[in-house]
Structures are given as structure tokens and as C-alpha cells.
Amino acid sequence: MHFKTVIEPFRIKMVEPIHMSTEKERRNYLKEAKNNLFLLESEKVIIDLLTDSGTSAMSAQQWGGIMMGDESYAGAKSWEKMRKAIFDLTGYDYILPIHQGRAGESILYSQLGGKGKVFISNTHFDTTRANIEYSGALAVDCLSEQGKQPALEHPFKGNIDVKKLEQTILKHGAESIGAVVLTVTNNSGGGQPVSMQNAKDVRAICDKYQVLFLLDCCRIAENSYFVAQREQAYKNVSYRAIAQEMFALSDGAVMSAKKDALVNMGGFIALRDKKIADACANMLIMKEGFVTYGGLSGRDMEALAIGLVEVFDKDYLHYRISSTTYLGDKLTALGVPVIRPIGGHAVYVDAKTFYDHIPVDEYPGHALACDLYLKGGIRACEIGSVMFGKYSESGELIPAQMELVRLAIPRRVYTQSHLDYVVETFEAVLAEKQSSKGMKIIYEPAFLRHFTAHFARLLPEYASVV
Ligand code: F0G
Numbered sequence: 001m002h003f004k005t006v007i008e009p010f011r012i013k014m015v016e017p018i019h020m021s022t023e024k025e026r027r028n029y030l031k032e033a034k035n036n037l038f039l040l041e042s043e044k045v046i047i048d049l050l051t052d053s054g055t056s057a058m059s060a061q062q063w064g065g066i067m068m069g070d071e072s073y074a075g076a077k078s079w080e081k082m083r084k085a086i087f088d089l090t091g092y093d094y095i096l097p098i099h100q101g102r103a104g105e106s107i108l109y110s111q112l113g114g115k116g117k118v119f120i121s122n123t124h125f126d127t128t129r130a131n132i133e134y135s136g137a138l139a140v141d142c143l144s145e146q147g148k149q150p151a152l153e154h155p156f157k158g159n160i161d162v163k164k165l166e167q168t169i170l171k172h173g174a175e176s177i178g179a180v181v182l183t184v185t186n187n188s189g190g191g192q193p194v195s196m197q198n199a200k201d202v203r204a205i206c207d208k209y210q211v212l213f214l215l216d217c218c219r220i221a222e223n224s225y226f227v228a229q230r231e232q233a234y235k236n237v238s239y240r241a242i243a244q245e246m247f248a249l250s251d252g253a254v255m256s257a258k259k260d261a262l263v264n265m266g267g268f269i270a271l272r273d274k275k276i277a278d279a280c281a282n283m284l285i286m287k288e289g290f291v292t293y294g295g296l297s298g299r300d301m302e303a304l305a306i307g308l309v310e311v312f313d314k315d316y317l318h319y320r321i322s323s324t325t326y327l328g329d330k331l332t333a334l335g336v337p338v339i340r341p342i343g344g345h346a347v348y349v350d351a352k353t354f355y356d357h358i359p360v361d362e363y364p365g366h367a368l369a370c371d372l373y374l375k376g377g378i379r380a381c382e383i384g385s386v387m388f389g390k391y392s393e394s395g396e397l398i399p400a401q402m403e404l405v406r407l408a409i410p411r412r413v414y415t416q417s418h419l420d421y422v423v424e425t426f427e428a429v430l431a432e433k434q435s436s437k438g439m440k441i442i443y444e445p446a447f448l449r450h451f452t453a454h455f456a457r458l459l460p461e462y463a464s465v466v
Helices: 023-032 060-067 077-090 101-112 126-134 162-172 196-209 220-230 239-249 274-287 298-310 314-334 364-376 416-431 460-465
Strands: 094-098 118-121 138-141 177-183 213-216 252-256 267-271 346-350 381-383 404-408 439-443 454-457
Touching (some): 077 239, 077 298, 094 274, 101 126, 101 267, 118 162, 126 138, 196 239
Parallel strands (some): 118 177, 177 213
Antiparallel strands (some): 094 267
């Protein structure tokens, strides 16, 4: 018998209460938080879809591992377990522990980057780009054309455009290329996967021009699921073997383990090249900690070693991707415009289309994120002109390319009924769609304004916020 419902393949052993609130209470909470969801205490949120990073629920096995943590400064047993788990998966000899992805990026790109260097990616994640640019180097995105069309159905919208990749190498000269970085899955492009064929094409180009090929692999298990489902040649290959093949094609990787290693903190840099690894190790000791713990405690390393194996479980990955698709498909059926097809870790709502009566300089994405909170206590993240908008010299907003709201799904945390509740919240927001108003920024810092800016609604009843 074929069951329609894909159940959560786990039982719940430990629970964390959700504090329920009323719409009236949330109106006050949001006012106190200056209409910025980042300034809201998590207790005031019912379903937190701000990020899938560091928000996973750990398994009983991982919690068991925590008790076994060896907290020795040097040569801890827990480090050996973590090193072995990463080696078994990646096949790389040189492995360095780090406390999270951006710490690894800062170390690696400070060594590979610098003025005159160029890095090419499908899409550099924000912290990756920031670390590359901070080193003085240039970060160039070469996403495939399909990846730029939100409504287009295509199996691998995370692919890099290999023609543009080669042209970019030729334009800058192979010797100035710091590395090609494939982000799998492509977070900034909607959590869309990269095909194995695309990774093979990148390998061939990197061989031709003797360029380093790296993976930003924080969601590689989810990417492997899509490869097995959508790339004929990998139909019968295990998810783990697919990931191993992708690592075999590349020269190194940085992982924020806060995603697909199912832990709340952790990461690694893994490399084939000893010289680069030695240079990074010096920086690691200076910035993060000794080479057998990075910024991690022994118990973190135990949990990471176990999570990195668990994440490839076929029932887990099937449930994981199915639940994201479940939410995305239900929203699509309601008429909510979302990036298609549904990606791995999140559903991305096109707020410009959803709130087509709110102009971009009144931040439709932010308005929608606030409405989802008011109606259902859901916390989502605007990825649009609040996050990426800039000002022209005359002070006018230069909007972001898209006005998106990301509903990122923490791993193993919410059940199908939680997702049904999210869908119902959208129904309520849709019912009052036309009466929703835009937002105005009333305070903003010089950098990364989305984290701390204050907003006011362009509505009389919110005027008191100003
Ligand atoms: N690379 C990608 C593709 C990411 O999505 C992230 C983090 C990082 C690197 C940096 O890792 O947070 O451990 O320092 N993404 C989170 C998100 C923040 O919400 O998408 P980190």
C-alpha cells in the first residue's frame, strides 16, 4: 500500500513548550520590538521559521554522545571521532574544526583571497561574499539563467552557468582565480539543488585552467536527495555515496554543520592540499582554537560526528524534503506565489507579487513577515530590500532584485500539524491582503540594517510606534 502521508520518522522523547499568544498580545510584542522580528524574544513566537541553521533537534544518540565528550585541550577522543566522520564522508586528508561556517570562511578566504583574486560561485552566500570581499578579493556570481526565474520549473536551478564560469576565468586570467565555490544547495537562490553533471562540468573547467574547486557543503545531504530523485544516473545510488562522489570531484569544502550535520553549533574546513591546510591551521590557532577543537567543545564534536552520519538516513531525508515540499505545495494551492520548484530547507514566498499593491520602497516582504507574525505568531525572514536594498546618492532606495520572505524549516523540530497551522495563517493573511499596508524605516544602522532597524507601519493605528 502506498501511503499519502509521509510521517515524521521519529518519536518525540523530549518536548519544549510553545507559548501560545493572541493576536492582540502579538500586536504589543511587535510594537515593543519596533516591528523588527529579529528584536523579538523567541518565547513570543509560536512557529519559528527564521532559519534552519543551528535550530535542529538532536537525536537520543547525539544527546548520548554529548555525555561522552572528551574536553581535553589537545588530542581529544571526540575530535578523533569528528575527524573520522568527516574523512569517511569527504575523503580529504586535512580537516580543521571550526565553530561555524563563517569562521571557516574567514580563515580559508584570508589565505586564498587578497587583492587581485577572484572567486566564482553559483551564488556566494552573504557571509562567504563578505569574507571574500573583506580579504580584498572579488566575488562573482554565475548562476544559471534558469535559477533566476522564480516561477520556472527546472530540476537543478542551483547550477552554475558553466559558459559564464569559463568566460569569467578567461576575463580575469586563470592565475587570479582564488577558487570556484559551488554552494550546495544554493541557499540564496531558493535552496535549489546543483546536479552532479554540473559539478563534473566545473571539475573539467577547473582542470583545464588549473583552478581550485571548493564546495560550500552545508546542505549537501539535501542536495544529494535531489540528485537521486532528479538525475537519472543516480536513481539507485545512496544519498551518502552521491555526496561522496561530489566531494571526490572537488578539492576542498567548508561546512557550517549547523545545517546538515544536525547540530546547534559546529563546522569544518576540509582540504586535499597540505600547503593550504597548514596556512589555515596557523590562522585557526590564532583565531578559533587549537587544531583538535577549533572553537568547539568535546561534546559538540561528538554530536557533530553522529549527526553527519544520521543526516544521510533515507527515511530522514525523504521526510525532510517531503515536509518542505508539503508546505510549498499547500501554499501554491492557496494561490501564494512561491519560488518553484520547492527547495530543500525553505519555502520562499514572492512578496512583490503577493502584496502587489505595496511598492518596493514600502517593503512588501517585511510587511508580509510582520503580518504572518501578527496573524499566527510565525517568524519568517525578509530577503528583499530591507536586507539588500541600498540608497542612491540622492537618498532613493535602490531595491533588491527580488522581495522574498523565507520560511526556513528547522530539522526534526516541527510536525505536519505545525505546517498545517502555517498554511492556515497564510489563509488568514490572504483574506485581508488588500488592507495590508507597507512599512517605513524609522531607524537604521550603517551596516546589516535588517538585524536592528526600527520600522513603522504606514497605518494610523501604528503611528504611535514612531
Ligand atoms: N554558507 C551557506 C550556504 C549558509 O547558508 C550559511 C548560513 C553559511 C555559509 C554561514 O554559516 O551561519 O554557520 O556561519 N546560513 C544561515 C541561514 C545563517 O539562515 O541561511 P554560519
